[in-house]
Amino acid sequence: MKMSLIRVSKMSRDYGHEKGIYDVSFQIEKGEVFGLLGPLESGKTTVIKMLMGFIRPERGRCAIAGRDCWKKADEIKKIIGYLPEDSRFPENITGLTMIKFQAEMRRKKGLERAFLLADRLGLNLHQKVEMMTEEARQKLAIVCAFWYDPPVYVLDQPMRKLDRIVQNRLMELLLEEKERGKTIVIASHVFEDLERVCDRVALLKAGEIIALKDIEDLRYLKRKAHVIVFETEREAIRFSKQEEFFVADLEGTRLTVSMDGEMRPLLERLLEYRVDRIEPQVRDLEEAFVYYYGGGKID
Secondary structure, three states, X not given: OOOEEEEEEEEEEEEEOOEEEEEEEEEEEOOOEXXXXXXXXXXXXXXXXXXXXXXXXXXXXXXXXXXXXXXXXXXXXXXXXXXXXXXXXXXXXXXXXXXXXXXXXXXXXXXXXXXXXXXHHOOOOOOEHHHOOHHHHHHHHHHHHXXXXXXXXXXXXXXXXXXXXXXXXXXXXXXHHHHOOOEEEEEEOOHHHHHOOOOEEEEEEOOEEEEEEEHHHHHHHHOEEEEEXXXXXXXXXXXXXXXXXXXXXXXXXXXXXEOOOOOHHHHHHXXXXXXXXXXXXXXXXXXXXXXXXOOOOOO
16 A cells, blocks of 8 residues: 655745745655646746755645655655756766765765666766766766665756757656656656656646646646648638537638547548648647636646
């Protein structure tokens, strides 16, 4: 039977000017991968920093493994692999020196996993930080979070600054850690960063959780729209009047159909019409919020 490893209860912090988080509550089970998803300045990083004990909630509380995140911050940091939104390292040291410093602080022996992770991500641990690109510094931050094999990971925007190849390698690593039973919290404003690995996702907007959904439910928010360009405007109008598909927009010969699932039913019906081409489109997260929920809360 699973147990709640992370508990967040009515956590609030008001910075003024409509910035902060307000009555944020959720629970994360042991072995679950949980996402915090929302646009920039929606409160994701504030939640992450409170989980790490860097910021004290004005109201409410959060706890990991039964320990209050603010009062027992030192104890909590020992069991968490943390990746901050912006990692900073001393400029005049190498990545290997940084790992050795961590090993000494954590009283860990053996750096084999650090070397394996660095090789996997394409990181030269012998290079000085001052000579590293932004991508290389992000790779170093990832190795620092993962190498000592903690039971919990708290990752803020892990995919940023990485090219597509490295993003895929990191995703493979996250899936492996999930298979090993690790508890993972990931914050991102990009749906694709969370889609493959998360079990549940909290949607944040303006500092509030507007939805807490299983990942399968969240995929519904991001369903595809297909732009069908007919040969004539008359054909486009005929389709909009005779077919049962949801027509989101009609302008001249261009008609937008919004739908879930396979395209086969749509393609079969289009055989009855004169079509020039079909252009697939994908709504981003903000468009999905507005389109389905008018920017309001999701029940």
